[in-house]
Amino acid sequence: MLSLVRSLWEVFRHTFARRVTVQYPEQKAYLSPRYRGRIVLTRDPDGGERCVACNLCAVACPVACISLQATEDEHGRRYPEFFRINFSRCIFCGYCEEACPTYAIQLTPDCEMGEYKRQNLVYEKTDLMIDGPGKYPDYNFWRVAGVAIGGKDKGQAENELPPVDTHSLMP
Amino acid sequence: MRLNLFPLLVIAVVLFVVLNLSAGLIWVERRLLALWQDRYGPNRVGPFGLGQILADSIKLFTKEDWIPPFADKPVFILAPAIVVATSLISFAVVPFAPGFVIADLNIGILFLLAMSSLGVYSVVLAGWSSNNKYSLLGGIRAAAQMMSYEVFMGLSLLGSVILAGSFRLTDIVEAQRGLWFVVPQFLGFILFLIAGVAETRRLPFDLAEAESELIAGFHSEYSGMKFGMFFVGEYIGVILVSAAISLLFFGGWLGPVLPPALWFAVKTMFFICLFILLRAALPRPRFDQLMSWGWKVMLPLALVNLLVTGAVVLARR
Numbered sequence: 034m035l036s037l038v039r040s041l042w043e044v045f046r047h048t049f050a051r052r053v054t055v056q057y058p059e060q061k062a063y064l065s066p067r068y069r070g071r072i073v074l075t076r077d078p079d080g081g082e083r084c085v086a087c088n089l090c091a092v093a094c095p096v097a098c099i100s101l102q103a104t105e106d107e108h109g110r111r112y113p114e115f116f117r118i119n120f121s122r123c124i125f126c127g128y129c130e131e132a133c134p135t136y137a138i139q140l141t142p143d144c145e146m147g148e149y150k151r152q153n154l155v156y157e158k159t160d161l162m163i164d165g166p167g168k169y170p171d172y173n174f175w176r177v178a179g180v181a182i183g184g185k186d187k188g189q190a191e192n193e194l195p196p197v198d199t200h201s202l203m204p
Numbered sequence: 205m206r207l208n209l210f211p212l213l214v215i216a217v218v219l220f221v222v223l224n225l226s227a228g229l230i231w232v233e234r235r236l237l238a239l240w241q242d243r244y245g246p247n248r249v250g251p252f253g254l255g256q257i258l259a260d261s262i263k264l265f266t267k268e269d270w271i272p273p274f275a276d277k278p279v280f281i282l283a284p285a286i287v288v289a290t291s292l293i294s295f296a297v298v299p300f301a302p303g304f305v306i307a308d309l310n311i312g313i314l315f316l317l318a319m320s321s322l323g324v325y326s327v328v329l330a331g332w333s334s335n336n337k338y339s340l341l342g343g344i345r346a347a348a349q350m351m352s353y354e355v356f357m358g359l360s361l362l363g364s365v366i367l368a369g370s371f372r373l374t375d376i377v378e379a380q381r382g383l384w385f386v387v388p389q390f391l392g393f394i395l396f397l398i399a400g401v402a403e404t405r406r407l408p409f410d411l412a413e414a415e416s417e418l419i420a421g422f423h424s425e426y427s428g429m430k431f432g433m434f435f436v437g438e439y440i441g442v443i444l445v446s447a448a449i450s451l452l453f454f455g456g457w458l459g460p461v462l463p464p465a466l467w468f469a470v471k472t473m474f475f476i477c478l479f480i481l482l483r484a485a486l487p488r489p490r491f492d493q494l495m496s497w498g499w500k501v502m503l504p505l506a507l508v509n510l511l512v513t514g515a516v517v518l519a520r521r
Contacts, residue, residue: 037486044485047240054244 066168068142069125072118074158075139075167082162083137083174086113090129090138098122099129108183110175116158121151135174139167214306218295226439231257233480240484264435269428272334279333284423284430287326287437291444294319298447299374301457301464312373313365316448317358320403323441324350327405327412330434331422342421345491346412349402352498353409356506357399363392363513364452377456386453391509393453395502397478400445402498404438407483411491446475 055062064070075083086103104114129138148154166172181187188195231246231254238245249255271280297312299305309315324347331343365371367388368379376385386393402409413421423434450456450471457464459471489497 041481041485044240045481047242050242052239052244053242056244 064142064144066142068144069127069140071120071141071143071146072123072125072129072156072161073139073141073163073167074116074137074161075163075165075169077173077175078166078171079173080164081110081175082112083135083166084113084116085111085135085137085174086116087111087134089132089134093128093132095126095128096122096124110182113158116161118156118161119154120146120156121154136167136169136172137174141167211306214304218298218300218306219292222292222295222440222443223436225443226436227257227261229439229442229476230260230435232476233483236477236480237484240481261432264429264432267428269430272336272425274335275425276333276335279329280425281430283326283330283333284426284433284437285326286329287323288433288440290319290322290326291437291440294444295440295447297373298444298451299377299456300468302374304465305374308372308374311371313361313371313376313452316373316444317354320357320441320444321350321354323403323437326434326437327422330426334422334425336425338418338420339422339424342412342414342418342424345414345418346405346422349405349409349411349494349498352495353399353402353502356395356498356503357403359503359506359510360392360395360399361448361452362510363389366510366513366517373451373456377451377458380455380458384453384455384458389453389509389513391505392513393449395506395509396452397449398502400449401479401482402494404441404445404479406438406442406479408486408488409494410488411494414488442476442479443472446472446479449475 077083084101086101088101088103091097091099091101098119099117100119101116102114103111105111125140127140130140133139146154175182175185176191177193179187179190179193234256235245235247235253246253246256249259271277294316296306297309297315299308327346327350328343331339331341331346334340364376364385367385368376370376370379379385401407405412411421412418413423418424423431426434447468450468454471456471457468459467462470
């Protein structure tokens, strides 16, 4: 009986306790930079597309929500002709980001993606592409990759020596 | 002409206040529960979330009103009406202020008890006509609970009746001009409070609904406004018991400075909040605990209280 009265009193004291509710639309909870939210496609520091349309993200995706078509430009640079993410399927697991060899696809701390029409959840390349480099500001895939493309031959990338001439006898 | 119209006016005012208050209690209860659980509760619709009352009402009115094909249809429809009707009729004898009462019966308390006893029909019939084992279990539980707790509910307030020497509620209130009956009748007050909670099937004693065991008990099969009637009926019951407590033990409308009706409202509101606090704080007892409490503890205590009060009143005469 006494314990009932005590619990009544304990609960009543909560009248003056601070409320823990976060009033969401006005106050927002902190989301860390590594939060797995809306997916974006980033660009190199010089503004070129990072995505090389290797399809690894689409393969890694457990719900198959990514679809893309690879193509090449006049310099031999691969890029996606279209890049489509169906966010009504996406489970925000982040496997695409882990699979990406060029840091092109990244997850961002934004989760406010509500839509009234399901079709509006299918994001095209124009919706996904952002102007900046995202979480890796100095990374430029084509500058560090040993691939030859138009305007850059083998051995001309950063921190790279010219390839060894196997026909020469010189050391 | 004025004499004929006045009771009608009182009835209209009482109906308006009670029905609106019982709808408003949905909001009050949710806000208070939230307060005691360190949350906010409904605060979005309108100022302080008051529009939630309207939104809830619209929702209840527009929901599909489904009667299960296996139910006993006439009884199924009748049951929710009974609880609201009996609770509302009880307000006929509740004096809100001196002179402001629909029917100042000289057996007001007996009428109050009789009407609250009739309320049990609603629950039992609802449980039975739903033709659903959980509903039936809820109905049976409610019947047993309300019967057992009614016994000492009546006995617990007889102390006040002895002190006032009248069954008329206005007389009882007037008799408390010197001292509220809660002081000489503290045990009676506690007993009546517990019995009142059990009588309205409010949370520590909501074994008739017991979500965790019986889905929703006797109103499992109810939907739409029929469910709403049970809902409103429960809140009217809460208001009624709170009003009865303030009348019988806390001097009803008596109080300094403020107008009598306001005093009555303040006291009633205090006990409504106490009801909600009980809901927020206390766990539900087992059914056998409830029964043994009622018969083995509360009933003897009520009898002893009655005996002692009677003896003291006789000795002082």
